Amino acid sequence: MAAPHAGRPTVDPYRRRDTCRACGGRTLERVLDLGQQPLANAFLASPSEFVSEQFFPLTLVFCRDCALAQILDVVDPAILFEHYLYVTGTSETIAEHNERYADAVIGRLELGPRDLVVEIASNDGSLLQCFRERGVRVLGIEPARNIADMARARGIDTVGRFFDRQVGGEIAGTHGKARAIVGNNVLAHVDDPVAFLAGCGDLLADDGLVFIEVPYALDMLERGEYDTIYHEHLSYFSVSSLARVAEAAGLVVDSVERVPVHGGSIRIAFRVGRSHAAGPAAMMAMEAAEGLTSLERWMAFGEGAERNRRDVRGMLERLRGEGKALAAYGAPAKGNTLLNYCGVGIDLLPWTVDRNPLKVGLYTPGMHLPVLPVETIDERRPDYLLVLPWNFADEIIRQQHAFAGRGGQFIIPIPSPRVA
Numbered sequence: 001m002a003a004p005h006a007g008r009p010t011v012d013p014y015r016r017r018d019t020c021r022a023c024g025g026r027t028l029e030r031v032l033d034l035g036q037q038p039l040a041n042a043f044l045a046s047p048s049e050f051v052s053e054q055f056f057p058l059t060l061v062f063c064r065d066c067a068l069a070q071i072l073d074v075v076d077p078a079i080l081f082e083h084y085l086y087v088t089g090t091s092e093t094i095a096e097h098n099e100r101y102a103d104a105v106i107g108r109l110e111l112g113p114r115d116l117v118v119e120i121a122s123n124d125g126s127l128l129q130c131f132r133e134r135g136v137r138v139l140g141i142e143p144a145r146n147i148a149d150m151a152r153a154r155g156i157d158t159v160g161r162f163f164d165r166q167v168g169g170e171i172a173g174t175h176g177k178a179r180a181i182v183g184n185n186v187l188a189h190v191d192d193p194v195a196f197l198a199g200c201g202d203l204l205a206d207d208g209l210v211f212i213e214v215p216y217a218l219d220m221l222e223r224g225e226y227d228t229i230y231h232e233h234l235s236y237f238s239v240s241s242l243a244r245v246a247e248a249a250g251l252v253v254d255s256v257e258r259v260p261v262h263g264g265s266i267r268i269a270f271r272v273g274r275s276h277a278a279g280p281a282a283m284m285a286m287e288a289a290e291g292l293t294s295l296e297r298w299m300a301f302g303e304g305a306e307r308n309r310r311d312v313r314g315m316l317e318r319l320r321g322e323g324k325a326l327a328a329y330g331a332p333a334k335g336n337t338l339l340n341y342c343g344v345g346i347d348l349l350p351w352t353v354d355r356n357p358l359k360v361g362l363y364t365p366g367m368h369l370p371v372l373p374v375e376t377i378d379e380r381r382p383d384y385l386l387v388l389p390w391n392f393a394d395e396i397i398r399q400q401h402a403f404a405g406r407g408g409q410f411i412i413p414i415p416s417p418r419v420a
Contacts, residue, residue: 013076014056022245025065029295032302034058034341038365040230040333067293068241074191075231093395097261102130105180111136115179120163121186125151168199177205184213188235197249210270219264224415226305227338238292239283246270253280309342315417316348327382328352331359331371335388340366377403386411
């Protein structure tokens with residue numbers, strides 16, 4: 001099957017890199033072509049906007065020199081993030097994760113009222129609120145104006161800028177250096193991760209740590225999570241590739257912890273130093289043994305994505321042919337990659353629902369599913385729900401016990417479509 005929308009032109013501001021963003025190498029091998037895709041969070045307000053919708057190439061490549069998987073298609077971050085629709089505060093799973101995260105960082109560094117925690121890409125301030133409730137000073141950095149306003153409404157001091165090395169130095173001058181710098185799901189969004197981590201180093205106190213959470217490339221490979229690829233996510237990190245970035249930025253890896261959030265992530269702590277700690281070095285050896293640093297393993301991942309595309313569409317077409325009423329649950333960015341890559345539109349899924357009020361009333365990018373309130377499930381009573389935020393499937397199934405109680409079933413699309 002041809003990639004959806006393969007003939008649509010791209011528009012500025014868009015550029016394509018020809019070097020690896022971690023090491024500058026040029027040995028970049030194509031792993032998976034997801035075709036022309038809309039921006040995964042560029043929801044549409046009305047059908048009148050469909051004709052002017054922008055599509056951009058989306059191709060995953062692998063660097064033979066440093067083993068970083070990445071996309072070379074770079075869209076201006078001002079377009080991607082200045083008005084944003086993802087908020088962390090709507091998920092019970094993330095709320096629980098944030099509580100544990102704050103406790104772990106405070107305990108490890110023995111933080112007190114005089115210590116500063118800075119979160120980069122602080123979103124609506126949900127995580128920083130956990131630190132503040134525990135008596136620690138906090139500062140958020142969030143370029144999305146609408147989301148930064150939400151954080152300020154919570155009383156979280158928030159700087160409305162994109163973070164780079166210059167901003168890191170300026171904040172160190174105005175607020176003092178930070179004992180802890182936190183960045184969740186932001187480093188993968190940055191076109192120059194070396195400069196980003198160097199800026200963190202400029203802001204970091206001598207006895208501080210930089211905590212970065214990113215989706216883990218090993219989990220991505222093992223679970224076939226190709227839907228996590230979209231234009232916001234420029235890099236797909238292993239410990240090995242992150243260590244190369246850290247070295248170039250003047251930092252070393254102090255520790256690595258695997259965490260279950262977002263389909264499998266790693267929380268890496270960086271510090272100023274000369275050599276990586278023993279634990280991270282052991283993980284790098286494990287990654288080499290698992291093939292994470294080899295092109296062959298990544299090529300197999302691309303082949304698996306192609307199989308999943310056929311299987312997802314095939315299951316939905318079969319159920320539709322049997323007269324079943326279908327709909328989707330959720331409107332996450334990853335779901336839009338999946339829908340567009342699989343070519344699943346309103347002919348198979350006439351609507352979806354979401355708990356995020358910022359998305360309700362809009363249309364999903366590319367496939368144009370209307371996003372309706374969650375209560376629509378009880379009103380329209382579909383037979384099956386395709387769970388697009390499958391990483392929160394347990395939470396969603398628990399919340400939708402009434403739907404299941406009357407015989408409704410859930411389809412989990414990743415790693416292969418199954419009925420739950």
